[in-house]
Amino acid sequence: MLVVPRRASLIGWVGSTDHKRIGVRVATYAFGFFLLSGAFALVMRTELARPGLQVVSENTYNELFTMHGSGMFFLVMAPLALALGMYFVPLQIGASDIAWPRLALIGDWLIPLGGVTMFSGFLTDHGAAKAGWTAFAPLSDIDRSPGYGMDLWIFGGLLATAGVLLLAISVLTTIVRFRAPGMTMLRLPVFTWSMVATCLLVITSFPALIVALSLLFVDRHFSGVYEGASGPVLYQHLFWFYGHPVVYVIFFPFIGAVAEVVAVFSRRRFFGYHALVLSLLVFAALSMSVWAHHMFATGRVTNQYFALTSTILLVPAGVEYFDLIGTMIGGSILLSSAMLFAVGFIVLFLIGGLTGIIVASPPLDYHVHDTYFVVGHFHYTIFAGSLFGFFAAVYYWYPKVTGRMLRERLGKLQFVLYFLGANLTFFPMLVSGYEGMPRRVADYENIHDLSLMNMLSTIGAFTIALGTLVFLWNLRVSSRKPVPAGNDPWQGHTLEWWTTSPPPPHNFDSLPPVRSYSPLYDRRLGES
Amino acid sequence: MAGALAIADTRSQFTDLFSVYQWLTVVVAGIVFGLVLFALVRYRRRGNEYPRGKDKHTVAESIYALVLTAIAITLVTLTFRTEDKTDAVAANGGVRVDIVAFQWQWRFGYPDYGKTVLGTTEHVPTMVLPVGTVVRFDGISRDVIHSFWVPAARFKRDEFPKRHTKFDLRFDRVGTYIGRCAEFCGLRHTNMDFYVRVVPRDAFQRWVKS
Incomplete structure (x- = not known):
């Protein structure tokens, strides 16, 4: 994935403030953490394949799901979201650089530093953190979670969260300040608009986690901040005030990328642009008001209010679907690997969204909360949704980043394995949760269909792993036997396809006139 | 009632x-x-x-x-x-049951009858309840957050330390149902199960007096 120019020095690579290098670096180590956290999931699925404890102890299992969730949120999905923005936002708006590049450079390196800190917990006496990625007080206090693993988790989370926050500040400022002549806010490409919504959410919600985790450290070592009768609920409010917006942080950029892919491979200008922009902003605003729907079962929040705000989210989400499908209908659709992953995103994220409407209803959530139903629901959104969107972005933009094409046949093979694997893994989870399987358990009784459902999930997880190997093989083949991409292999609509692949350090030698949100499409229609 | x-x-x-x-x-x-x-x-x-x-x-x-x-x-x-x-709470409850959750067991108390059921590692605790009767639960945790979940009742409610959680339930069908802790609570969370045995009212009266 790395594109190191010849004679590049190590310092030049590590310390470069070029937004493209920052983007590639963040994406590369985030993908490394994806492989690691994904491997943890495979160990867990192996343990759960059959009832009883066969592979790991309960203690190890608790470490595995804690680090799987923490890794995927803090070190994989949020950094990947910002990495895409870091690389492509300046290119899409015709900028030569980002705002505050040194700030972004710090953010860039805080994330892997946080990751190494977090995972180094495995080297300590008590092992890594094992209080879940949510680390609810008082389970995460010094008596119930002794040892440095928990502290390293706190510091790792703080560093990675601060890193993503700095990247978001840089990207948002770039959008506000560095747009090319003619690139008004309402001519920003759809992906760039999705990054506006993303960065706004990062800036407003990530500080809440920094506060929650800092107080957790104080609670553990100095005074019991969360000790009182309302302490545990206070922690949950602080945590979910970050923890819910973050799931939209790891959704918006990917639906933005999917929108670009759908438009380009349907050969149409994105349909309903203004409605989409409005829906993204409404979505972002509403999503700051839904956090306590994670707390319905506590009986200590105003369930009705959070049920209302959470359910009404279906309106902006529905508008986005209208625009995506509206772009495809009447288009001229080429089912490339990128488009396949985009269609996969549309279809599978819908299952995550619809099950999300179910868990937004308190009387229904009373049953399925903290069960595998919820695990299935959010994996449909984050894996089958956002990560499919990420791969759509990878197949779409890899030629721009490297100047080389990925192999389409391998891409389609990966898509088939991912599509089958995701459904095989996550649909049975909806069933097993409904039938009474709680989340975060290393063992279960063979009642109802739990044995069958878990076996299916395990087979699905390994199918996904096989798909990931196909992707790695694709990267290897494309770098061993490069097929040059040219500037614009897909006949793109936006400015990043105007410049060379990979773009020069200053991004553009020239710029076409910008008169809409799809300037290259305008030009092509003018020519044809 | x-x-x-x-x-x-x-x-x-x-x-x-x-x-x-x-x-x-x-x-x-x-x-x-x-x-x-x-x-x-x-x-x-x-x-x-x-x-x-x-x-x-x-x-x-x-x-x-x-x-x-x-x-x-x-x-x-x-x-x-x-x-x-x-979420409704009855004006005057039928049977009162106190729930005490702790790592990693349950204790069910019947304050009106002076009866207590305590789970041990060898013995999964069974809460006996009369059918078709309002049960007023009063739950608390001794340590971390737990969650009282009866899948067959399609209902769960978290149990917090230092704060009582009160709710009413009614079971309309006789039978034995599995219950679990749904909130991750540490090492042996997986094993924190209990049973709810719903019996006819006269059988319940016999049970509490036994």
Whole structure:
């Protein structure tokens, strides 16, 4: 994935403030953490394949799901979201650089530093953190979670969260300040608009986690901040005030990328642009008001209010679907690997969204909360949704980043394995949760269909792993036997396809006139 | 028993509401999957032409957004109605049961009868309840957050340290149901199970006096 120019020095690579290098670096180590956290999931699925404890102890299992969730949120999905923005936002708006590049450079390196800190917990006496990625007080206090693993988790989370926050500040400022002549806010490409919504959410919600985790450290070592009768609920409010917006942080950029892919491979200008922009902003605003729907079962929040705000989210989400499908209908659709992953995103994220409407209803959530139903629901959104969107972005933009094409046949093979694997893994989870399987358990009784459902999930997880190997093989083949991409292999609509692949350090030698949100499409229609 | 009618069987409440959501889910998924498939087949690329079409349809999209809003309001209204019933607390409860959750067991107390059931590693605790009677639960945790979940009742409620959680339930069918801790609570969370055995009222009276 790395594109190191010849004679590049190590310092030049590590310390470069070029937004493209920052983007590639963040994406590369985030993908490394994806492989690691994904491997943890495979160990867990192996343990759960059959009832009883066969592979790991309960203690190890608790470490595995804690680090799987923490890794995927803090070190994989949020950094990947910002990495895409870091690389492509300046290119899409015709900028030569980002705002505050040194700030972004710090953010860039805080994330892997946080990751190494977090995972180094495995080297300590008590092992890594094992209080879940949510680390609810008082389970995460010094008596119930002794040892440095928990502290390293706190510091790792703080560093990675601060890193993503700095990247978001840089990207948002770039959008506000560095747009090319003619690139008004309402001519920003759809992906760039999705990054506006993303960065706004990062800036407003990530500080809440920094506060929650800092107080957790104080609670553990100095005074019991969360000790009182309302302490545990206070922690949950602080945590979910970050923890819910973050799931939209790891959704918006990917639906933005999917929108670009759908438009380009349907050969149409994105349909309903203004409605989409409005829906993204409404979505972002509403999503700051839904956090306590994670707390319905506590009986200590105003369930009705959070049920209302959470359910009404279906309106902006529905508008986005209208625009995506509206772009495809009447288009001229080429089912490339990128488009396949985009269609996969549309279809599978819908299952995550619809099950999300179910868990937004308190009387229904009373049953399925903290069960595998919820695990299935959010994996449909984050894996089958956002990560499919990420791969759509990878197949779409890899030629721009490297100047080389990925192999389409391998891409389609990966898509088939991912599509089958995701459904095989996550649909049975909806069933097993409904039938009474709680989340975060290393063992279960063979009642109802739990044995069958878990076996299916395990087979699905390994199918996904096989798909990931196909992707790695694709990267290897494309770098061993490069097929040059040219500037614009897909006949793109936006400015990043105007410049060379990979773009020069200053991004553009020239710029076409910008008169809409799809300037290259305008030009092509003018020519044809 | 007084107040019994005010408290609904949570399972039937859940089932009624869930069936509405489930039906909606299936219909919406069917429409969207159908449209995507239609677009992929009907509008697959054949030549090298650039399609010409409208870039937006504001009227259709506005009407559609209004329909979505109506759906959301309907769902929320149904949810509120159901929640009023599942969260209802009877004026005067029937049987009182105290729940004490701790790492990693349960203790169930019957203050009116001076009876206590305590779980041990060898013995999964069984809460015995009379059928068709309001049960007033008063739960607390001794350490971390736990969650009292009876899948068959389609209901759970978290148990916090230093704070009592009160709720009413009614079981309308005789039988033995599994219960679990649903909130991750540390090393042996997996094993923190209990049973709820719902028996006829006279059998319950015999049991509490035994």
